[in-house]
Structure formats: C-alpha cells, structure tokens
Amino acid sequence: MYKILEKRYLNDTVAEMKIDAPLVAAKAEPGQFIILRVDEEGERIPLTIAGYDREKGSVSIIFQIVGATTKALSRKEAGDCIEDFVGPLGRATETEGKKRVCIVGGGVGCAIALPVAKKFHELGAEVTSVIGFRSKDLLILEDEFRAVSDKLFVMTDDGTYGEKGNVCAPLERMFAAGETFDEVITIGPLIMMKFVVAAVRPTGIPCTVSMNPIMIDGTGMCGGCRLTLNRDGERVTKFACVDGPDFNGYEIDFDEAMRRGAMYRDFERRAYDKACNLLKEGE
Amino acid sequence: MANMDPKKAPMPSQAPEVRARNFSEVALGYDEETAVIEAGRCLDCKHRPCVSGCPVGISIPDFIRKIRERDFKGAHDILQISSSLPAVCGRVCPQETQCEAKCVRGIKGEPVAIGRLERFAADRARECGENEATPAPSNGHKVAVIGAGPAGLTCAGDLAKKGYKVTVYEALHTAGGVLVYGIPEFRLPKAIVKTEVDGLKALGVDILTNVVIGKTLTVDELFDKGFEAVFIGSGAGLPNFMGIPGESLNGVYSANEFLTRSNLMKAYKDEPVTPIMKGGRVAVVGGGNVAMDAARTALRLGAEKVYIVYRRSMEELPARREEVEHAMEEGIEFRLLNNPVEILGYENPDDRRDPKNGAVAGMRCIRMELGEPDENGRRRPVPVAGSEFTLDVDTVIIAIGTSPNPLIKTTTKGLDVNRRGGIIVEETTGQTTRPGVFAGGDAVTGAATVISAMGAGKTAAAAIDEYIRNK
Ligand SMILES: Cc1cc2nc3c(=O)[nH]c(=O)nc-3n(C[C@H](O)[C@H](O)[C@H](O)COP(=O)(O)OP(=O)(O)OC[C@H]3O[C@@H](n4cnc5c(N)ncnc54)[C@H](O)[C@@H]3O)c2cc1C
Ligand SMILES: Cc1cc2nc3c(=O)[nH]c(=O)nc-3n(C[C@H](O)[C@H](O)[C@H](O)COP(=O)(O)OP(=O)(O)OC[C@H]3O[C@@H](n4cnc5c(N)ncnc54)[C@H](O)[C@@H]3O)c2cc1C
Ligand code: SF4
Ligand code: SF4
Ligand code: FES
Numbered sequence: 001m002y003k004i005l006e007k008r009y010l011n012d013t014v015a016e017m018k019i020d021a022p023l024v025a026a027k028a029e030p031g032q033f034i035i036l037r038v039d040e041e042g043e044r045i046p047l048t049i050a051g052y053d054r055e056k057g058s059v060s061i062i063f064q065i066v067g068a069t070t071k072a073l074s075r076k077e078a079g080d081c082i083e084d085f086v087g088p089l090g091r092a093t094e095t096e097g098k099k100r101v102c103i104v105g106g107g108v109g110c111a112i113a114l115p116v117a118k119k120f121h122e123l124g125a126e127v128t129s130v131i132g133f134r135s136k137d138l139l140i141l142e143d144e145f146r147a148v149s150d151k152l153f154v155m156t157d158d159g160t161y162g163e164k165g166n167v168c169a170p171l172e173r174m175f176a177a178g179e180t181f182d183e184v185i186t187i188g189p190l191i192m193m194k195f196v197v198a199a200v201r202p203t204g205i206p207c208t209v210s211m212n213p214i215m216i217d218g219t220g221m222c223g224g225c226r227l228t229l230n231r232d233g234e235r236v237t238k239f240a241c242v243d244g245p246d247f248n249g250y251e252i253d254f255d256e257a258m259r260r261g262a263m264y265r266d267f268e269r270r271a272y273d274k275a276c277n278l279l280k281e282g283e
Numbered sequence: 284m285a286n287m288d289p290k291k292a293p294m295p296s297q298a299p300e301v302r303a304r305n306f307s308e309v310a311l312g313y314d315e316e317t318a319v320i321e322a323g324r325c326l327d328c329k330h331r332p333c334v335s336g337c338p339v340g341i342s343i344p345d346f347i348r349k350i351r352e353r354d355f356k357g358a359h360d361i362l363q364i365s366s367s368l369p370a371v372c373g374r375v376c377p378q379e380t381q382c383e384a385k386c387v388r389g390i391k392g393e394p395v396a397i398g399r400l401e402r403f404a405a406d407r408a409r410e411c412g413e414n415e416a417t418p419a420p421s422n423g424h425k426v427a428v429i430g431a432g433p434a435g436l437t438c439a440g441d442l443a444k445k446g447y448k449v450t451v452y453e454a455l456h457t458a459g460g461v462l463v464y465g466i467p468e469f470r471l472p473k474a475i476v477k478t479e480v481d482g483l484k485a486l487g488v489d490i491l492t493n494v495v496i497g498k499t500l501t502v503d504e505l506f507d508k509g510f511e512a513v514f515i516g517s518g519a520g521l522p523n524f525m526g527i528p529g530e531s532l533n534g535v536y537s538a539n540e541f542l543t544r545s546n547l548m549k550a551y552k553d554e555p556v557t558p559i560m561k562g563g564r565v566a567v568v569g570g571g572n573v574a575m576d577a578a579r580t581a582l583r584l585g586a587e588k589v590y591i592v593y594r595r596s597m598e599e600l601p602a603r604r605e606e607v608e609h610a611m612e613e614g615i616e617f618r619l620l621n622n623p624v625e626i627l628g629y630e631n632p633d634d635r636r637d638p639k640n641g642a643v644a645g646m647r648c649i650r651m652e653l654g655e656p657d658e659n660g661r662r663r664p665v666p667v668a669g670s671e672f673t674l675d676v677d678t679v680i681i682a683i684g685t686s687p688n689p690l691i692k693t694t695t696k697g698l699d700v701n702r703r704g705g706i707i708v709e710e711t712t713g714q715t716t717r718p719g720v721f722a723g724g725d726a727v728t729g730a731a732t733v734i735s736a737m738g739a740g741k742t743a744a745a746a747i748d749e750y751i752r753n754k
Contacts (some may be wrong), residue, residue, distance in 0.1 A: 022496065023499050023500065024499065026499070027500075037456060041549070041556065042556060043548065044456075044548070044555045044557075045557045055397075057341065068556065069556070084492070084493050085493060086454070086456070086457040086493035086494070086499070087493060087495075087499065088498060088499070089357070089495065089498055090407065146568070151585070170512055194358065215544065216540065216543055216548065217454070218555075219454050219688065220520070220521055220688050220690065221464075221493055221520040221521065221543070221688065222522065222537060222540035222543050223524065223537040223539065223540055223541050224536070224537075224540040226524075226531060227531075228531050237524065237530070237531070240523065242690070255643070256531055259533060259640065259641035260531065260533060260641075262575070262638070263533045263558075264535075265638070266560040267558040268558070271556065271558075274554075283733045
C-alpha cells in the first residue's frame with residue numbers, strides 16, 4: 001500500500017498527488033513513469049513522474065480525469081492509500097549536452113513536460129516553453145513553467161487566455177525568424193505531437209516525442225504498448241514501456257498509434273459511465 | 284494383487300459443452316476411492332523407471348504406495364521432500380513425456396496416472412490443512428530472489444527451510460509468475476497458487492511485489508543491502524512476434540498480453556475493469572501450451588470460432604496431450620501445416636473516422652508440407668507454392684514463444700547471456716558468471732516447464748547454501 005501524502009486540484013479535471021514511494025523516489029528521473037492500481041480489483045494505468053523528493057521519499061503524479069480509473073483515483077484523499085505503485089519505468093529523457101531546447105506541451109501533457117523543462121533549466125540550458133490548452137479553465141502549471149523557462153508562450157485554442165491558436169503558431173514564427181534549437185521536445189495528445197513534428201521537420205532540428213500507448217505491465221512482457229517506427233525505409237517495432245516513452249518524432253507512425261489508442265473506446269466509455277453512476281448512487 | 288486394468292481410472296471432468304463457456308477448472312480430480320484404485324495399478328517396480336523421468340526425482344512408487352495404503356498424509360509428505368508445488372505439477376507437468384513416459388504399465392496399455400495421483404495427494408493435504416510449515420530457526424544470512432515464479436518460489440522455500448532470511452522481489456502486483464498471469468484458471472485455479480505463496484510467507488519469506496529489478500533496484504544494490512547471494516528467476520517474459528505485415532493492427536495480441544488481460548487483470552469476469560476483445564472469430568498462431576491456453580480462453584470469453592494455426596503437423600505439436608484433447612473436445616479447430624504470411628486490416632477509404640479502420644479483417648496463410656528432418660530430427664515445414672488462402676478472423680493471438688527479458692542483464696555487470704538471451708550458468712549449481720549470483724528457470728533455458736524451473740530453483744538453493752557456508 002502506498003500512502004497519498006498530499007492532494008490538490010490544478011483545475012477542475014486535473015489533480016496532483018504526492019505519494020509515499022521511497023524506492024521509486026530514489027531512482028526517478030524526468031521522462032520516466034510509474035504504473036499504479038487504485039485498489040485490489042483495479043486496472044493498471046501508467047502516469048508520468050511529475051516530480052520527486054528523494055529525501056522525503058515522495059513522488060508526484062499529475063493526472064487528468066478521463067475515465068473510470070482516473071475517476072476512482074480522484075476520489076482518494078490525502079491520508080488514503082493506493083494499492084500498487086511501481087517504477088520508475090521507461091527510459092529517462094536524454095538531457096546531456098543540449099544548450100538550447102524548446103519544450104512544447106499540450107493539456108495534461110504539460111505535467112509530463114514540466115520535469116523535463118526543469119531538468120534542462122537546472123543543467124543550465126536555455127529553455128523556451130510553449131504550453132497550450134483548449135481553454136482558460138484547463139490551464140495548468142503556468143507559474144511552474146515560467147519559473148524554469150527563459151521564454152514562455154501560453155496558447156489557448158479559443159483565445160480565452162494567452163495567445164489564441166495552437167502550439168505550432170509560435171514555433172513557426174520562431175523558425176521563420178531564424179531561431180534554432182538543439183532539440184524540440186513535445187508532449188501532449190498524439191494529434192498535437194503529429195502537427196508539431198510536421199512543423200519542426202523542415203528545420204531538421206531533432207524532434208523528440210513522448211508516446212503514451214495503452215500499457216499493462218510496463219516491463220516489456222505483453223507487447224501491448226508496441227509502436228511502429230519508420231526507420232531507413234524499414235518498419236521497426238518498439239515497446240514504448242522499455243524502449244521509450246521518448247522516441248524520435250520523425251520516425252513514429254502516428255496514425256497507427258492513434259488507432260491503437262482508440263482500440264477500447266467503447267469499453268472505456270461504458271466503464272466511465274458506470275463509475276459515474278455508481279458515484280451518483282452513493283451520494 | 285495389482286489392479287491390471289490397462290486404462291487409467293478416468294478423470295472426472297466438466298462436460299466439454301459446459302466448460303467451453305466457463306472458467307471453472309476442467310478436470311475435477313480423483314476422489315479417495317478412485318485414487319486408491321488407480322494407485323493399485325502401480326507395480327512398485329524395483330528399478331523405479333518412472334523416477335528417472337521426473338526432473339526432480341519424486342519417489343513415485345513410495346508416494347503411490349502410501350495412497351494405496353490410504354495414508355494420504357504420508358503420500359503428501361513424500362511429495363514434499365522433492366517438490367514444493369505438487370498441486371501445481373500434478374496438474375500442468377507434461378507427464379506423457381516425463382514420469383509417465385517411463386512407467387512400465389505404459390508398455391501394454393496406459394501408464395499409471397502419476398500426475399493425477401500427485402494432484403490428489405496435494406489437494407487433499409491442502410483441503411485438510413495438512414501442509415502447514417513452521418519457520419526454521421534463523422541462521423542469520425540473507426538471500427534475495429528475483430521473480431516470484433516457480434523457480435524463484437522454490438528457491439526461496441528451500442532456503443527458508445534452511446534458516447535463511449529470504450526476500451523475493453516481484454515486478455508484478457501478484458506473486459506466481461506464469462502460474463498467475465499465463466496459465467488460466469480453468470487449468471490451474473489461482474487459489475492453489477495463493478496457498479503455495481501463503482505457505483512460503485508462513486515460512487518467513489518476505490515477498491515484495493511492485494519491484495522491478497533493473498529499474499526500482501539493481502542487483503548491485505541488493506548486495507549493498509546486505510544480501511549475500513542473489514537468485515535470478517525472472518522467467519522468459521518477452522513476447523516474440525512473427526515479423527509479418529499487419530501485426531500492429533487492432534485485435535492482434537501477443538499471447539502474453541491476451542492471457543495477462545484475462546488472468547491477472549481478470550478481464551474474464553462479468554464486469555471487468557480491464558478491457559479485452561471478446562467474441563468474434565479468433566486465430567491463435569502456435570502449437571504449445573500457451574497457444575492452447577489462449578485458444579481455450581478466447582472460447583470461454585465468447586468467441587464464435589477459434590482456430591489453432593500451426594505450421595507443423597499434429598505429431599510435432601508441443602502442447603501437453605491432455606490440453607490438445609481438451610481443446611479439440613471443446614470445438615477448437617486445428618489448422619495444421621498452415622503458416623500465416625500477413626494479417627489483413629480493415630480500411631474504409633470513404634470514412635477515415637470509421638472506428639473499424641485499422642482492425643483485423645482476416646489472416647493470409649500458406650499451406651506447408653514436411654520436408655527433410657532438421658538438426659533436431661524434426662521435419663522442417665516448407666511452404667507449398669501457390670497455396671495461399673485467407674482465414675476469416677477478427678482477432679489474432681500470437682503464441683510463437685517468448686525470450687528472456689534483457690532488463691536484468693543490461694543493468695548487471697559481469698552477467699553473461701547466450702545468443703538467445705538466456706543467462707549462462709553452471710548446470711549443476713546455477714552459478715552465473717557473476718560471483719554470488721545464481722539463476723534458473725526460463726531465464727536460463729528460455730520457455731520450458733514448471734517442473735524444470737522448480738528443479739533449477741532447488742539446485743540453486745542447495746548451491747547458494749554451500750556458497751554462503753564456504754564464504
Ligand atoms: C507512459 C505514459 C505516461 C502517461 N502519463 C500521464 C500523466 O502524467 N497524466 C495523465 O493524466 N495521463 C497520463 N497518461 C495517460 C493515462 O495513462 C491515461 O489517461 C489513463 O490510463 C486513463 O485511464 P482511465 O481508466 O481513467 O480512462 P479510460 O477511459 O480507460 O481511457 C481514456 C484514454 O486513456 C488511454 N488509456 C486507457 N487505459 C490505458 C492504459 N492502461 N495505459 C495507457 N493509456 C491508457 C486510452 O487511450 C483512452 O483513450 C500516460 C500514459 C502513458 C502510456
Ligand atoms: C500460457 C502458458 C502456459 C504454460 N503451460 C505449461 C504447462 O502446462 N506445463 C508446464 O510445465 N509449463 C507450462 N508453461 C511454462 C511454465 O509456466 C514456465 O516454464 C515456468 O513458469 C517458468 O518458471 P520461472 O520461475 O522460470 O519463470 P516465470 O513463471 O516466468 O516467473 C518469473 C517471474 O519473475 C518476474 N520478473 C521478471 N523480471 C523481473 C524483474 N526484472 N524484477 C522482478 N521480477 C521480475 C515476473 O513478473 C514473473 O513473476 C506455460 C507457460 C505459459 C506462458
Ligand atoms: S513432478 Fe511432474 S514429472 Fe515429477 S512425478 Fe510429478 S507429474 Fe511426474
Ligand atoms: S514405473 Fe509405473 S508401475 Fe512401476 S513403480 Fe513407477 S509408476 Fe509404478
Ligand atoms: S506495457 Fe507490456 S510490454 Fe509495454
């Protein structure tokens with residue numbers, strides 16, 4: 001059992017929790033993730049390590065309530081326990097030797113992007129961040145990003161906050177003005193990452209994406225998280241949980257990844273409705 | 284006078300048409316009377332040929348004699364000397380190629396049902412609560428075991444009985460290895476595995492789940508924590524794919540994923556929280572126990588049609604005979620000498636948002652014939668030119684084998700593996716190329732059997748004991 005030490009909401013549907021997990025905290029690096037089960041009958045879901053405190057032995061996660069499991073997790077309060085919490089899994093983001101980077105986060109993907117931005121900042125790199133949301137009430141982590149970025153662009157689709165438009169707009173402006181980076185790292189919905197990759201491609205700047213396919217074990221045992229990369233004219237299969245979650249964005253077959261992500265959509269919708277109905281009955 | 288019936292006492296089982304739709308155990312087990320009658324078929328041979336067929340050398344005629352004498356507890360005591368998982372092995376050992384293959388009664392008629400008798404004695408002891416163990420006095424030494432499968436659990440149990448303080452580190456949230464995530468409930472009820480695991484805990488073994496060695500902790504850190512030796516029983520969990528087009532379509536599973544969703548994550552229950560493709564038409568590629576389990580699980584989940592697609596013939600089919608027979612009785616269709624060449628996908632060019640886009644729409648196969656024997660004497664299947672055809676399926680489960688996971692190897696200095704990823708060990712001790720580190724089971728051999736993994740765990744426990752005492 002793993003105790004929830006703190007909990008706070010970042011907006012209506014995104015919450016942050018600090019979990020007591022000293023073994024994970026001791027090893028965690030930006031870019032890695034954990035897998036948890038809320039209770040004994042629960043599903044295993046992966047969430048990125050949003051922060052860690054090696055001394056206190058705590059790990060933070062930031063999650064968006066999108067379905068039955070994240071809903072169940074959101075019902076837990078500080079002082080409660082969750083059943084399982086395993087990690088750190090996956091490879092850490094490569095941060096060595098990069099002087100100028102651009103981090104592009106979308107929605108709850110910003111929670112995954114923040115520790116990466118922070119690490120680059122600590123290593124003395126010049127960090128430009130672009131964070132995008134559908135609307136003002138979905139905005140998260142603005143102050144945290146500002147604290148670790150040399151330049152920050154905040155975008156909303158509907159223009160209710162920051163600049164109106166999607167995250168590609170400031171990227172294209174910067175490229176047109178001749179700005180360049182050692183690397184662009186993008187984390188967010190697949191469709192957004194696909195567009196970011198397309199925007200960066202003409203510049204030839206290395207573009208890393210953080211993939212989030214459906215996972216079970218997170219150790220390379222099931223192959224459910226497999227992705228196809230187009231590498232030198234060949235199609236190569238990789239397991240996101242052990243080979244990733246970061247990949248070279250130019251190689252990823254995004255269309256396939258989007259289809260695989262939607263494999264259980266009907267099931268998920270039904271499970272979510274059921275979870276909400278149960279909660280209503282309980283109230 | 285021995286019972287000279289040429290046939291084994293029949294095993295009571297659920298009727299095929301009933302069991303094909305439920306997850307309860309297929310074979311129900313002998314009752315006392317039947318067990319005593321079957322035990323009467325054993326001739327108590329002086330030269331004990333059956334014992335040489337058992338990888339852990341169970342004193343077969345002795346435990347069977349005890350059953351004949353109705354000393355059921357005595358029978359179980361004898362089993363426990365050589366095996367820590369008799370209730371499991373009695374159910375899942377490929378007896379027809381091991382102990383029972385050597386039984387003299389098999390020369391004319393069927394061999395003695397050694398596996399069923401072993402299962403009977405173990406089940407009875409468990410039901411009567413006769414298998415409780417008491418912790419041994421501590422000898423003050425600490426050993427770490429990686430992986431809670433049959434190899435790791437056996438090694439941990441043997442060491443605990445000698446007084447070692449053993450900690451087992453398991454990556455998943457439940458102990459048992461393949462016994463919980465792979466082999467389905469209808470063949471091996473999970474309650475049995477849980478009893479075995481609880482028995483170990485009663486011996487004082489600590490089992491820490493949710494620890495991935497190579498990620499959460501490394502082998503070096505285990506030594507830093509004061510463990511004097513480490514046993515690696517991490518299995519062969521990495522699924523192989525065929526490398527044919529279409530393997531990433533929706534509805535294509537590795538057997539590991541399919542079985543894990545159903546077994547470990549309980550997707551077979553009425554209101555599961557973890558999804559799985561149910562119903563439809565399913566092709567399972569492969570011919571081992573894993574393929575049989577996947578096929579029979581798919582059937583129980585409601586598939587209307589299930590095929591086993593295997594590139595060799597019935598003779599080479601590596602699965603346990605009983606499972607093949609059960610699968611056939613349940614209505615699974617065997618497409619032998621067939622080999623997949625491509626998985627076809629559904630594609631609606633007029634509607635890019637059609638939710639079926641990217642789903643399996645069939646599997647192209649080619650017929651095979653058996654050619655010249657290869658180096659192992661198995662006749663190599665060769666494709667018949669121009670014989671391709673399409674199997675109408677919407678789910679494909681790939682059960683063509685697994686390899687050892689490289690996670691521990693890549694994070695442990697001085698640990699050598701062979702070409703296939705198996706950890707290199709000295710066979711009689713399980714000693715790896717790294718001092719103080721021992722290994723056994725599927726992590727060494729690649730996918731094999733429960734009993735051989737258990738045997739390796741035993742061997743290593745003895746060697747670890749000697750290693751620590753001589754240090
Ligand atoms: C490496 C990785 C890191 C992630 N980090 C974060 C994070 O920091 N914060 C966050 O909010 N989300 C993160 N996610 C996504 C998160 O795992 C899903 O939102 C969560 O599993 C949804 O579960 P649910 O039952 O609430 O919703 P569901 O209704 O079950 O699913 C909603 C969507 O989530 C995805 N999903 C469902 N089950 C899984 C699963 N077992 N594994 C992966 N995806 C699944 C599906 O694509 C689905 O469309 C991450 C995913 C991965 C793979
Ligand atoms: C579906 C299926 C059916 C089978 N049917 C039969 C049968 O009928 N008869 C038979 O004899 N054999 C059968 N087998 C084979 C048999 O189950 C295996 O040979 C046996 O389980 C191997 O035991 P093991 O202890 O070496 O490994 P496993 O049972 O694989 O256990 C290894 C354990 O180590 C854990 N682990 C792995 N890596 C790490 C890590 N880095 N850190 C911590 N823990 C880790 C795993 O999660 C797992 O729990 C079957 C196998 C499968 C998959
Ligand atoms: S452990 Fe397996 S091989 Fe040995 S006697 Fe029992 S069933 Fe036969
Ligand atoms: S070979 Fe068969 S008959 Fe002879 S002792 Fe063994 S089990 Fe009994
Ligand atoms: S989640 Fe199972 S292999 Fe990646």
